[in-house]
Amino acid sequence: IRFKGDKIEGVVRGVHLDPIANFINIPWPVYSPAWGKFSIDKGGLKAEAEFKDEVLDAKDLKFPFQGLVKMDWDGKKKISFFSESLTSSFAHVELEGGMVVGQSIDVSIKGDIKDIKQAREFTSLVLRKDFEFPEIRGKGRSEVRIFGDFGYPRVQANFSLNPGGFDKFDFDSVKGEAEIFKRDFFGRFFIDDPSMKGRVDVFTTQKGIKTDIRLERGLVENILPAFNILIPLKGEASGNFEFNQEDEAIQLKGDFSGSEMKFLDQTLTQVKGKLDWTGDIFSFPELQFGLHEGSIKGSAHLQLLSHEFELDVMGEKINLSSIYPAIEGDLSFNLKGKGAFNQDSALGNFEIKNLYLNPFQKTEASGKLKLGFTERNISLEIDGNFFPGENKFYVSLDVPLDGMPFLGDVRGFFTNIDLLLPWKGAKGRINYLAEIRSAEVSPQIKGAIDFQGSVFPFPQFAHAFRDYSGLVFFEDGNFSIRSLHGKLGEGDVQGSGRFKLGKGGVEEIDVNVEGKSLLLSPLERTMALVDGNINLFKDAGRFILDGDFFVHKLSWRREITEKFAFSSASSYEPRREPGFFDDLTLNIRLKADNNAWMENSLGSIRGRFDLNITGNVKSPIVLGDIEAFGGDLYFQDREFKILRGRVSFIDPLSIEPHLSFKGETYVKDYRVTFSLDGLLDHLNPEFSSSPPLPPEDVLALLALGEAFKRTYSYDRSTQLSTASLLSFQLSEEAKKRAEGLFNIDRFRIDPFIMGSSSEMTARLTVGKKISRNFFILYSTNLTAQREEITRIEWELTDDLSIVGTRDEKGRISIDVKIHKRF
Numbered sequence: 001i002r003f004k005g006d007k008i009e010g011v012v013r014g015v016h017l018d019p020i021a022n023f024i025n026i027p028w029p030v031y032s033p034a035w036g037k038f039s040i041d042k043g044g045l046k047a048e049a050e051f052k053d054e055v056l057d058a059k060d061l062k063f064p065f066q067g068l069v070k071m072d073w074d075g076k077k078k079i080s081f082f083s084e085s086l087t088s089s090f091a092h093v094e095l096e097g098g099m100v101v102g103q104s105i106d107v108s109i110k111g112d113i114k115d116i117k118q119a120r121e122f123t124s125l126v127l128r129k130d131f132e133f134p135e136i137r138g139k140g141r142s143e144v145r146i147f148g149d150f151g152y153p154r155v156q157a158n159f160s161l162n163p164g165g166f167d168k169f170d171f172d173s174v175k176g177e178a179e180i181f182k183r184d185f186f187g188r189f190f191i192d193d194p195s196m197k198g199r200v201d202v203f204t205t206q207k208g209i210k211t212d213i214r215l216e217r218g219l220v221e222n223i224l225p226a227f228n229i230l231i232p233l234k235g236e237a238s239g240n241f242e243f244n245q246e247d248e249a250i251q252l253k254g255d256f257s258g259s260e261m262k263f264l265d266q267t268l269t270q271v272k273g274k275l276d277w278t279g280d281i282f283s284f285p286e287l288q289f290g291l292h293e294g295s296i297k298g299s300a301h302l303q304l305l306s307h308e309f310e311l312d313v314m315g316e317k318i319n320l321s322s323i324y325p326a327i328e329g330d331l332s333f334n335l336k337g338k339g340a341f342n343q344d345s346a347l348g349n350f351e352i353k354n355l356y357l358n359p360f361q362k363t364e365a366s367g368k369l370k371l372g373f374t375e376r377n378i379s380l381e382i383d384g385n386f387f388p389g390e391n392k393f394y395v396s397l398d399v400p401l402d403g404m405p406f407l408g409d410v411r412g413f414f415t416n417i418d419l420l421l422p423w424k425g426a427k428g429r430i431n432y433l434a435e436i437r438s439a440e441v442s443p444q445i446k447g448a449i450d451f452q453g454s455v456f457p458f459p460q461f462a463h464a465f466r467d468y469s470g471l472v473f474f475e476d477g478n479f480s481i482r483s484l485h486g487k488l489g490e491g492d493v494q495g496s497g498r499f500k501l502g503k504g505g506v507e508e509i510d511v512n513v514e515g516k517s518l519l520l521s522p523l524e525r526t527m528a529l530v531d532g533n534i535n536l537f538k539d540a541g542r543f544i545l546d547g548d549f550f551v552h553k554l555s556w557r558r559e560i561t562e563k564f565a566f567s568s569a570s571s572y573e574p575r576r577e578p579g580f581f582d583d584l585t586l587n588i589r590l591k592a593d594n595n596a597w598m599e600n601s602l603g604s605i606r607g608r609f610d611l612n613i614t615g616n617v618k619s620p621i622v623l624g625d626i627e628a629f630g631g632d633l634y635f636q637d638r639e640f641k642i643l644r645g646r647v648s649f650i651d652p653l654s655i656e657p658h659l660s661f662k663g664e665t666y667v668k669d670y671r672v673t674f675s676l677d678g679l680l681d682h683l684n685p686e687f688s689s690s691p692p693l694p695p696e697d698v699l700a701l702l703a704l705g706e707a708f709k710r711t712y713s714y715d716r717s718t719q720l721s722t723a724s725l726l727s728f729q730l731s732e733e734a735k736k737r738a739e740g741l742f743n744i745d746r747f748r749i750d751p752f753i754m755g756s757s758s759e760m761t762a763r764l765t766v767g768k769k770i771s772r773n774f775f776i777l778y779s780t781n782l783t784a785q786r787e788e789i790t791r792i793e794w795e796l797t798d799d800l801s802i803v804g805t806r807d808e809k810g811r812i813s814i815d816v817k818i819h820k821r822f
Contacts, residue, residue, distance in 0.1 A: 111142070256275060295315065314334040428451060594608050648660070
């Protein structure tokens with residue numbers, strides 16, 4: 001210390017300034033000592049003090065500082081101070097200002113704030129004032145002015161924080177302004193953050209807090225919990241909200257909208273509504289949103305303390321495939337009710353249009369809804385029916401509000417089984433029950449099905465499964481057939497297997513069925529007593545029906561040239577869309593050791609066979625052999641005893657049997673032998689006799705019943721019979737040459753006697769197949785007096801054809817032929 005007259009100068013090192021602050025009567029929440037110089041002149045003090053703390057940590061409401069501060073005190077009440085750079089644990093600022101102790105204050109502070117929370121504590125200590133507004137936190141740039149009455153100064157601040165927070169909100173970037181006067185606080189915050197963008201105005205008084213939110217966008221899962229609204233709603237929304245709190249009374253009102261949000265993991269679109277929380281009543285006076293391509297609108301009110309609710313809501317055209325991809329349909333519903341949690345429920349109705357689950361039939365459903373509430377869960381009960389018929393179902397769901405997986409039970413029955421099959425005619429009842437558990441992709445479903453009934457038909461098959469029963473377990477589209485019993489053709493059948501349903505319907509099948517003593521008619525005009533087993537297999541690349549059948553007895557009354565068709569429709573039914581079994585491939589083996597009879601225009605034959613039926617179910621191919629070891633063959637009104645016979649199916653592309661046959665008959669004293677060899681449309685007949693005769697004599701013997709006699713007088717019947725036999729050989733040779741030369745499909749020469757005369761002539765018939773199902777035939781006699789006949793055949797389906805004819809007199813007729821099985 002140096003004395004210069006009335007002036008005193010001095011230097012201080014490591015001196016705490018608390019005694020001086022106490023003397024001046026100003027708060028001093030600083031623990032850092034000072035280094036510097038001072039001078040006292042005429043009762044006034046001028047000083048330069050430098051704080052040198054290196055460790056900047058606050059301790060016991062005392063704060064450290066670094067930096068040089070200049071101060072001027074008039075020795076009474078007026079103080080001024082300035083610092084270009086002052087650093088503390090909470091800020092690095094520039095300080096300038098002054099005060100008249102007990103009267104006024106005017107201080108400006110600007111700089112970088114490292115910790116607003118500590119800055120608030122320091123300001124509160126300096127001003128000797130507790131701030132009642134919610135916490136502000138963060139770091140950034142700020143300009144603060146403290147001015148006005150010394151006892152009740154006004155504080156104004158502009159700030160830009162990165163990051164920043166207010167009360168229960170935290171953001172990446174906040175700009176704003178704030179003002180404190182006495183016990184009131186006003187703050188305006190401009191927020192730009194990935195979770196929220198908008199403006200928030202906060203005004204606090206002794207009575208309470210008022211918050212006004214203008215939201216451009218924000219995540220509701222971050223905003224609503226700040227107001228203690230705990231509902232499982234997520235997503236981005238915009239809107240305006242007003243929050244008021246006085247003592248324990250709370251009120252939140254506002255309107256909101258959002259393009260997409262989530263509630264209990266369900267996606268909501270075009271959300272729009274109003275929110276009102278007053279006291280313990282939380283409500284949506286207006287609410288509408290899109291759900292699964294449909295729309296829902298209504299209102300909801302909840303009394304949180306008394307646990308009461310009021311609900312009025314309706315939904316339209318909700319697409320079920322958005323909930324579970326394998327199901328199609330449009331759901332509409334309504335719900336209305338009020339009451340207490342755990343006691344009362346909201347009731348309503350529902351309707352599902354165009355309900356479809358491949359491969360089942362399209363249907364509709366309707367019924368009643370019941371919605372209940374608890375503090376933690378929402379319960380839903382559905383009591384409905386599939387139409388047409390009595391097909392009841394009941395669904396119970398328990399949905400937790402905390403976002404945990406929901407649980408449910410399903411049970412019901414079907415009496416109209418046609419709804420479940422891609423074909424009609426089944427009679428019986430199906431009972432089912434299942435458990436449902438929600439998952440991230442789609443619900444998990446596990447349960448069982450038992451069924452029983454009197455008739456279960458099969459498409460394109462003449463017999464139905466009768467008196468059947470079975471049990472099936474399923475889990476997430478995978479079905480396991482544990483047991484299957486029934487009657488087929490009066491025989492016993494049992495089976496087991498599995499199949500899988502997916503987005504496209506039945507994706508996989510592996511089912512085995514075994515039968516004993518089955519009396520079946522697999523084709524028209526056939527009957528067989530068989531034992532057999534079949535396996536129906538389907539995956540992404542194959543759809544095959546494998547089978548082995550041993551035939552104990554067989555009666556076959558079909559012509560061997562007939563096409564294979566396992567059934568026929570009762571009337572003409574044009575196909576409008578592909579059938580489930582259109583791509584089915586057959587691989588079936590049929591075997592009989594003996595007691596197989598064929599009775600048709602060819603004869604009455606007993607034999608055995610070993611055949612394989614392969615190819616597509618709509619156009620199967622037969623391979624294998626049929627061997628005859630007894631019976632009679634009919635030819636030219638004669639019965640030939642079969643000596644040997646074999647029909648071989650060797651063409652893997654079409655059913656064109658090869659016939660090898662030898663038979664005998666006795667005429668007078670002659671043993672006539674008849675042989676055939678070749679494909680059906682290229683047969684080569686050969687005749688011989690014992691005692692031996694020339695071929696023309698053998699033909700005459702068969703036609704006349706006696707040996708050929710060279711005479712010039714025959715009656716008409718004798719002439720016609722002999723000519724018919726002779727023309728057989730001639731026309732066959734001519735047919736072969738004509739077909740090769742003119743590319744025609746039918747060529748025939750038939751003898752006949754004209755009118756009442758004995759003049760014999762011939763009729764020529766030629767035919768050409770234009771396409772697979774269109775045939776033209778032309779016939780005329782070979783005399784000058786022409787008698788021409790034209791015939792057109794158009795086979796539309798296996799059961800329907802149109803025939804047009806122009807006869808020898810020029811008359812035209814059109815016939816429609818329908819083949820119907822009785």
